[in-house]
Amino acid sequence: xxxxxxxxxxxxxxxxxxxxxxxxxxxxxxxxxxxxxxxxxxxxxxxxxxxxxxxxxxxxxxxxxxxxxxxxxxxxxxxxxxxxxxxxxxxxxxxxxxxxxxxxxxxxxxxxxxxxxxxxxxxxxxxxxxxxxxxxxxxxxxxxxxxxxxxxxxxxxxxxxxxxxxxxxxxxxxxxxxxxxxxxxxxxxxxxxxxxxxxxxxxxxxxxxxxxxxxxxxxxxxxxxxxxxxxxxxxxxxxxxxxxxxxxxxxxxxxxxxx
Ligand SMILES: Cc1cc2nc3c(=O)[nH]c(=O)nc-3n(C[C@H](O)[C@H](O)[C@H](O)COP(=O)(O)OP(=O)(O)OC[C@H]3O[C@@H](n4cnc5c(N)ncnc54)[C@H](O)[C@@H]3O)c2cc1C
Ligand code: FES
Numbered sequence: 001x002x003x004x005x006x007x008x009x010x011x012x013x014x015x016x017x018x019x020x021x022x023x024x025x026x027x028x029x030x031x032x033x034x035x036x037x038x039x040x041x042x043x044x045x046x047x048x049x050x051x052x053x054x055x056x057x058x059x060x061x062x063x064x065x066x067x068x069x070x071x072x073x074x075x076x077x078x079x080x081x082x083x084x085x086x087x088x089x090x091x092x093x094x095x096x097x098x099x100x101x102x103x104x105x106x107x108x109x110x111x112x113x114x115x116x117x118x119x120x121x122x123x124x125x126x127x128x129x130x131x132x133x134x135x136x137x138x139x140x141x142x143x144x145x146x147x148x149x150x151x152x153x154x155x156x157x158x159x160x161x162x163x164x165x166x167x168x169x170x171x172x173x174x175x176x177x178x179x180x181x182x183x184x185x186x187x188x189x190x191x192x193x194x195x196x197x198x199x200x201x202x203x204x205x206x207x208x209x210x211x212x213x214x215x216x217x218x219x220x221x222x223x224x225x226x227x228x229x230x231x232x233x234x235x236x237x238x239x240x241x242x243x244x245x246x247x248x249x250x251x252x253x254x255x256x257x258x259x
Contacts, residue, residue: 005222006031009047010093012085013067020146021074022117023083024061029068032095036063038124039100039191039213039247043221044070044082045092052077057218057242059191060096062123068093071120071149097221098246101125101189101211106133111185113172113200115141115192118213119149125189126153137185141172141196173199187211189247198255205250212250216241231256 010027018024032042038060045055056078058070072079082091101121104110110129114122119140129136138157142148145166148159159167160175168175173196176188190200191213204210216228221242229238230245231254239245239253 004035005095005097006093008032008093008095009090010068012087012089012091014087015083015085018071018149019142020144022071022147022149023074023079024069024071024149025082025085026067026069027091027093028066029063029093030066032060032093033063033066033068036060036068036096036124037100038121038128039189040096040098041221041246042068042070042093042095043097043218044078045094046081047090047092052081054219055092055094055221057097057221059118059120059213059246060124061120062127064127069123071117073117094221098242099244101213101247102187104129104132104134108134108186109137109183110134110187110189111137111139111176112189113139113141113176113192113196114190115172115196116147118190118192118196118215119151121191121213122149122151122153126151126155129155137179139172139176139179141175141192142166171199172196173203177203184208189213194255197250201250201255210250211247212253213247214241214245214253216246218242 010029013026015025043055061069061071136155141160143162160172188210197212219225219227223243228241
């Protein structure tokens with residue numbers, strides 16, 4: 001459930017290019033960092049300007065000391081602008097928002113599939129699994145090797161690329177299916193493009209507890225605008241991705257895939 005959140009003016013400490021068009025910015029955020037949980041997000045807006053007009057949602061990538069990181073692919077107006085800010089400049093953060101991944105328990109074995117900017121959750125999940133005593137295996141997919149961020153984590157990480165330049169040649173769910181023949185995890189988490197989540201729901205949703213972080217576009221991030229509906233499975237009703245999610249048990253939702 002969504003809990004306490006803050007509107008915080010956060011100073012940029014640094015920004016680095018971590019992979020092709022992919023940046024990690026670290027910000028000083030002493031109010032949000034102590035209470036954020038893996039899978040929660042922040043809404044980011046700019047100081048003294050309404051360009052872009054709407055804030056952008058970013059999963060919290062890491063949170064340690066008083067420093068919060070976001071990882072983003074510079075695809076459009078918001079992300080290109082953030083990547084061009086200098087240390088000392090400020091962003092407005094609203095967060096932590098939403099419902100993150102379920103609590104990890106000691107001794108549990110969790111497989112995590114990430115793709116594209118969904119890889120943002122890798123550091124914060126590793127950190128919380130370390131505290132909880134859970135064992136994570138990451139399955140990290142990208143179009144090509146140049147788009148894979150080399151995370152410094154101790155957890156097992158298998159890669160898959162569409163063009164075969166690193167790891168398994170193919171998609172990440174096919175790789176997980178191959179590895180599943182030898183072992184069965186206690187839970188599966190996913191964060192990435194909708195086709196990846198749809199495939200995870202189909203392959204694992206009915207036999208392994210599977211939790212998916214949806215990428216529904218958001219305008220307010222706080223349940224006000226009703227602009228982030230996610231279809232509930234089994235009835236005509238909708239959840240709100242920003243409040244009820246973005247992480248859902250896969251059996252709770254239906255993806256409305258456009259033809
Ligand atoms: C809960 C949640 C968490 C998110 N976490 C992250 C995160 O950790 N890192 C991150 O980078 N993004 C994340 N996003 C997406 C993010 O909010 C922005 O939509 C995205 O970064 C693009 O913003 P922009 O202003 O640069 O692009 P815009 O100017 O809004 O869009 C420009 C163009 O890029 C397209 N576009 C948008 N996103 C992508 C994409 N991922 N790949 C290719 N094209 C795209 C749009 O369709 C549009 O055509 C998250 C979204 C949600 C809802
Ligand atoms: S983004 Fe406004 S209600 Fe979810």
